[in-house]
Amino acid sequence: MLNNYLQARCYIIAEIGGNFTNFEQAQRLIDEAAECGVDAVKLQTYRAETVASKLALFDMENTGVVSQYNLFKTYEIDEELHHKVFQYIASKKLDWFSTPSHTDDVDMLEKFSISAYKIGSDDAVNIPLLKYIAHQSKPVFLATGMCTMQEVHDSVNAILEAGNEKITLLHAVTSYPTHPENVNLLAMQAMMREFPALAIGYSDHTLGTTACICAAAMGAKVIEKHFTYDKKAPGPDHLLSADPVEMKEIVSKVREFEVMRGSGIKRPADSEKNTRINNRKSIVIVNPIRKGQVIGEQDIIVKRPGYGIEPKFYHQIVGRTANKNLEVDDVLMWGDC
Template sequence: MFRRYRPDRCYIIAEIGGNFTTFEEARRLIDAAAQSGVDAVKLQTYRAETVASRVAMFVMENTGVTSQFDLFKKYEIGAQLHREVFAYAESRNLDWFSTPSHVSDVDFLEQCGVGAYKIGSDDAANLPFLRYVARLQKPVILSTGMCTLEEVHEAVDAIVGEGNRKLVILHAVTSYPTHPENVNLKAIQTLAREFSDFDVGYSDHTLTPVASLCAVAMGARMIERHFTLDRNAEGPDHRLSADPDEMRWLVDAVRSLEVMNGSGIKEPAASEMETRVNNRKSIVLERELAAGCRLTAADLVIKRPGTGIAPKYLEEVVGRTLVRAMGADAVLQWDDLV
């Protein structure tokens, strides 16, 4: 799907779109993202004139009440800066792609040689746009914030209907920031059941990395999180972005979780094979007994180690006869009995 995508690990995306306006800012973000261990960086490709009318307003916690057109205009980036940023991400061996907001953005990204497309939640119900992107037969990452399950089905059908099955579906909540009571991580499992042919993931707009890590534990195969060098910087997305230390923590935690997940087979771990013997219990003698003694329940106790007859056979041992004299705490073996 992507160069760094592997079926045995979660794919982690640092969303840097909206958090830079110059190449130097982007370069520093990409360097920090690479050092954090992420798989990809993602931009946002839009022009204010084609993404929002002049009457559209933001009414969100991170923006306050403000003109969408004016805010988009402030943070849109030009064609040359796109190319420079993509080239630098490539030089750092990161996957790179973007979220377009209009067919003209898609056409431009095709000129840049983009290998995949992220669809923002604002376009999840824009079926003509989904079909346009899907026809390119490149991987599509679909965020589903603000969607009902029926709308997600419509979006998936629009993409698959163009013969494109290279799809990842992300649970998202389009509240900036998203507070814990609105996260609804169980929706990841709902999406996984409903769309079992596709990987599912999570686009995280919360204020900490906890939700992302929990999402991976619940089956997310892809995590997208905004990324910044300074959470106090000017701009609507910095507050809900991971800084380099937080992103490094998240990547390390996810990789540790993947190791800890194991095979799913309930069996003794390799590290338990010795303790399985030493720390389990056996049937042992309570006191010294002579050969030929017929054992009663009072003659027997259950103690460590687990090198002898297992406790589950206690009733079978009672009434047996010792073939030799044995001392207190002797661990019984079957060949000690008749």
């Protein structure tokens, strides 16, 4: 499935990292995500010692002012739990991968033959890590929160220089939660213009479903959304995560949009074949006309149905001679005059 995500179907990722600390919680999240119809489930792979110093603070709406080290320490998961969770995701026929935060995390994930890497916005300009991940020759999903366009170019170039062209850029806003006035989905389309050879998607931190659905309608090839079974559960990300009702809505609305999007060719829909005949208009006789009589403007009108001579030929019909007797409401055909 992962190899096909650049096709017409939008690739939808349920991010569960940070929303569980044991296998039972992860299992519940995975079961719910599978039921919602997502394509992939993603984790976060970090150790507090290598992701944040003890001086680093969070100061966001979803956390308040707290120690980053302490929060990461609470939600880091060990290698054994990674393995069990990955196996369980695979058993549900879903794709699985993770966001590493350090080269040690990458080395551990490689033990599981991971299929792709997500790079969080915090590491979007961490060139040494980007190159290390790129050298693994796996697809890379690069979140671009907090980035300028030049920084995105720098990061993309670093990955390309490492020999990896399998890059998907994700527009993101690193505010938890992100409020509507800050979403800036046009920036996603700006990246589409700036990087026409790359797939572009959206990693969401808003409350609700609207931003994800709009992003898909604006061309996102990938949608990533945090996922929870309970928005009130302990932990910083549950509040801004989609619950099962919301994730089902995202998946169903995006899939509905994909059907509605169609081929892009302007032509009558299959469902219009009959209505095109019945509801279009033709040139119709309003006065009886005898064979050999010249048809005058007073003898014809434009009205339904649409299987006769088209209205655009109205003035060419005036002055022609009838080839047969024509009665009121006869739909004029080319053989008739």
